[in-house]
Amino acid sequence: MNQTIETHLQVGSAGTSEKKLFTFGEPPGELTLESGARLGPITIAYETWGELSPARDNAVLVAHAFSGDSHAAGYYKDDPPGAKPGWWDSLIGPGKGLDTDRCFVICANILGGCSGSTGPSSINPRTGRPYGPDFPMMTIGDIVETQKALLDHLGISSLLAVIGGSVGGMQVLEWCVRYPEMVRAAIPVATTMRHSALAIAFNEVARQSIMADPLWNRGNYYDSEPPHLGLAVARMIGHVTYLSDEALRRKFGRRLQDRERVGYGFDVDFQVESYLRHQGSKFVHRFDANSLLYITKAADYFDLVERRPPARSIRDLTGAATRFLVISYTSDWLYPTYQARELVKALKRVGLNVSFCEIEADCGHDAFLIPDKRLGSLVGGFLDNVRRS
Amino acid sequence: MNQTIETHLQVGSAGTSEKKLFTFGEPPGELTLESGARLGPITIAYETWGELSPARDNAVLVAHAFSGDSHAAGYYKDDPPGAKPGWWDSLIGPGKGLDTDRCFVICANILGGCSGSTGPSSINPRTGRPYGPDFPMMTIGDIVETQKALLDHLGISSLLAVIGGSVGGMQVLEWCVRYPEMVRAAIPVATTMRHSALAIAFNEVARQSIMADPLWNRGNYYDSEPPHLGLAVARMIGHVTYLSDEALRRKFGRRLQDRERVGYGFDVDFQVESYLRHQGSKFVHRFDANSLLYITKAADYFDLVERRPPARSIRDLTGAATRFLVISYTSDWLYPTYQARELVKALKRVGLNVSFCEIEADCGHDAFLIPDKRLGSLVGGFLDNVRRS
Structure with a gap:
């Protein structure tokens, strides 16, 4: 295990990345949201690092948290000197936990966001003015559907892994429930399978x-x-x-x-x-x-345990081949370890292959965003195992 | 111990109480606040339950929390049917933890409050209009000084006990530091000796x-x-x-x-x-x-550990005869048990007689306000011991 850890030290920069836009769902082919509302066209801003393998089997989708964006690693070409790299730069790059010499990493700004993807501040094509309160209420599932559309567009039908923390972790879990056959490995970090009353x-x-x-x-x-x-x-x-x-x-x-x-x-x-x-x-x-407002509501609606069919719940994962690495942090009181354990239990109950790690950290929920070699080592080692299996 | 507990079940109502006003500090005799500002005249609204003994040795001062008031127990004469009793009615009354057949219980609305005592909404005699932002910034120590003036007015020079939870507990501790010779017993509940960064x-x-x-x-x-x-x-x-x-x-x-x-x-x-x-x-x-705004600031300033002399800190309690019962609640994350333990340690370090009890409760900081026989039993038993000693 220690050898595995040593190979995943943070070594290189992911280099520059570029924000790209993908638009889909032109009327009358709009996306039907979970609420029943229809939305389209939808633009998704995304960035990628590394190269898609000829077999198209090395893609990793990174799902960002509530206030994040597509800029998960590296720099923009026109960054001023001293600019900060992307928000998970410590995890994404050559030789890092998400090794861009081996993986094709994708991160997209979530639906409802304000960093390039369609959200309440985007222009409503029906009025020529920003949606504002006319933007439809959305769910984590709706966010996942836009990511699915992006992957279809990129010609990716299988993901080596989906990884994300906090609201990003909810997307990871929703991916597994909606498209288990597409996800070889799932890494939900500092998250929950149902938003608590406190949250x-x-x-x-x-x-x-x-x-x-x-x-x-x-x-x-x-x-x-x-x-x-x-x-x-x-x-x-x-x-x-x-x-x-x-x-x-x-x-x-x-x-x-x-x-x-x-x-x-x-x-x-x-x-x-x-x-x-x-x-x-x-x-x-x-x-x-x-x-x-919209994204917090989507998080509040998130509940993988109690769902009305035909919506799929965590129980519907029975028989899935997806392997899980669940990660929590000792001092996270927003999504505490006991909630990660509940998730692990629920996944094991339906027979899934789950690893669980609680990382000792005193910095609370934010820990998953703070550069820490342990996260990179865990993720890198886990993906090595997944590749070998 | 069990016998003691049995005798302190919640048995009677404290009956009716009446809000009384006491005014002091007419200019030029205003109160000089810790900040150096002068304030006066100051009106303090207070209520009492039970009778002061001829020896004047049975008075208990109840200090209320941030949004509380003087109405700690019983009812007002003109309460409509179905009105709620005072906020600590489960603790104060005949045969209860603070037994009004034996104690003379006093509770005063704090300085800076808005339930009868002088605060920012009171009329500034210099302008004939409410103080508003001209009200001077105040401290827990200033609140205690107004309570001391009230006790002087009532002819009380010794307290059987001071008790309070949360910001009320800070007042308890400040009383001990300022007037140790006046306080036979102190019961700080769900509180801290220094307001934390989280709070x-x-x-x-x-x-x-x-x-x-x-x-x-x-x-x-x-x-x-x-x-x-x-x-x-x-x-x-x-x-x-x-x-x-x-x-x-x-x-x-x-x-x-x-x-x-x-x-x-x-x-x-x-x-x-x-x-x-x-x-x-x-x-x-x-x-x-x-x-x-003013009361939260007073709480934030509260720190019994690091104080510039001549202000007295917890270390200056060396040799005091005051007996302490420190109470915390397991699920209180605003003033967690570890902070109560720090207080107990600091008191023991200067040689004081301290009892400590952590009450198992899952309702958080609010636990101290929720009727619970255990608090009454602890307080009643402790005061019996204090009386005997």
């Missing part, structure tokens, strides 16, 4: 924060000032749930910002306040408030 | 939510519509932190509100959403947004 509660507070901002204007703000204050508070709520008590103590404790004593006012006193305000105000420049 | 983070998000509401108007809203939307979101944030993952699962799970299926819209789908919205909208009719 719904935090999402609902975030949504209410946006909706309380008068600039939200029932979702019609694309011609005016956007609801930045409400969105910033929503992001601050999210950020607290991504961290852990321990991480906050270590990172900030009760340290004061810029002064010797507390200020006895409502300006920032503590570093943790400054951090949260910064996270909130940074976020509003890159994310759309309506996207947050 | 500060949640308070800061709640504050930002209020300040993001344009109706807040920098605290000047008493002549106009108050910032109810921002305050409701702030309350929702608080409510999530008062519960636990387990309690939310048990109480709500993923149960839907009023329907067979999800609604694919932004109306309430899940019961937990309905519950939070209800908590938020109920709160705005009884609480002042500025009070929330």
Whole structure:
């Protein structure tokens, strides 16, 4: 095992990538969403790393989390000096856990997002104006259907693996339930098979924060000032749930910002306040408030256990050949390890081949995004085994 | 021990109580706050239950939590039928943990509050208008000083006990540090000796939510519509932190509100959403947004460990005769048991007599407010011991 680990150290950069667009579902061939609404045409922004093998059997789909995008690794050609690489650059690249010398890695911005794929801020072809609140409510299953359409377009009918964390992990599981025959290996990370009341509660507070901002204007703000204050508070709520008590103590404790004593006012006193305000105000420049509303709703709807047929649930995976590596983090209290164990149990109950690893980390839910060789080693070793089998 | 427990079952009602007002600190004799600001006159609303003994040695001060008030037990004379009793009615009354046949129980609305005591919504005598943002920033120590003035007024120079949960527990600890010779027994419940980064983070998000509401108007809203939307979101944030993952699962799970299926819209789908919205909208009719801002700040400033002399810290309790009963709850993640243990350690380090009890409860921080015979039994038994010693 140690030898396997050693071969998956983070060694190279995934290099540059380019955002590409794929459009499908022109009327009358729109996508019928789980709600019954029809949506189309749909554009999906995606990026790829590595080369598709002649046998077309080395594709890995990376599913991003709620506020992520298609830029999972490497740099853009026109990145300014000092730009940060993609959000999972520590995992994707030559010699890394998702080894781009061997895999063809694909990551697409999710439906409902705001980084190139069709979402509430996109132009509604029927009106020539942004969808806003006319964007239909969607589900994790709908997101998966758009990814399936993209793979069809790329000529990929089998995936070596689907991997993703948090809301990305939900997509992984939904893939397995919808297209088990297409997925050789699934790696759900820091996620759950059914969104808990606590997670719904935090999402609902975030949504209410946006909706309380008068600039939200029932979702019609694309011609005016956007609801930045409400969105910033929503992001601050999210950020607290991504961290852990321990991480906050270590990172900030009760340290004061810029002064010797507390200020006895409502300006920032503590570093943790400054951090949260910064996270909130940074976020509003890159994310759309309506996207947050729709994507959190999709996550809240996610439940692989109780589903009305004909929707497939986790029980319908009986007999699937997909191999699972389930990963959780010790200090993640948004999608805690006990929920990962419930997932493992449910998968084993229907006879699947499941490996499970809880990674010791004190940084909360965010741990899956923080560069850590252990994740790369686990993923690389697991995929080696899958290839050999 | 079991016999002691049996004698403290919840047996009687505390009967009716009446809100009384005490005013002190007329200029030029204002109270000098910890910040250096001067405030006066100050009115404190308080209620009492039971009779002060001729020896004046049976007084128990109950300190309320952030959104509480002086109405800790019993009913008001003019309560409509079906009205709820005070917030700690399960603990206060004849034969209960705080036995009003034996104790004289006092509870005062805290400084900065909005239930009769001077706070940001009170009239500033200098302007004839509500203080609003001119209300001075205050600390837990300042709250204790107003309680001390009330006790002086009532002719009470020694307390059988001070007891309180959450922010009330901070007041208990501050009492011990400021007036150790006055406090025979201290019962800090579900609290901490220094507000953690996580707790500060949640308070800061709640504050930002209020300040993001344009109706807040920098605290000047008493002549106009108050910032109810921002305050409701702030309350929702608080409510999530008062519960636990387990309690939310048990109480709500993923149960839907009023329907067979999800609604694919932004109306309430899940019961937990309905519950939070209800908590938020109920709160705005009884609480002042500025009070929330000032009281959360006082909690955030609370740190009994690192203080600049001459302010007294927990180390200055060396040699005090006060006996402690520290109580925490297993599922409280806002003020977790490890923080109670740190408190116990710090008290023992300076040689104090400390009992500690962690109560098994799955309902989170709120546990201390939920009627539970165990709390009454612990408190009653502890006070029996204190009386005997």
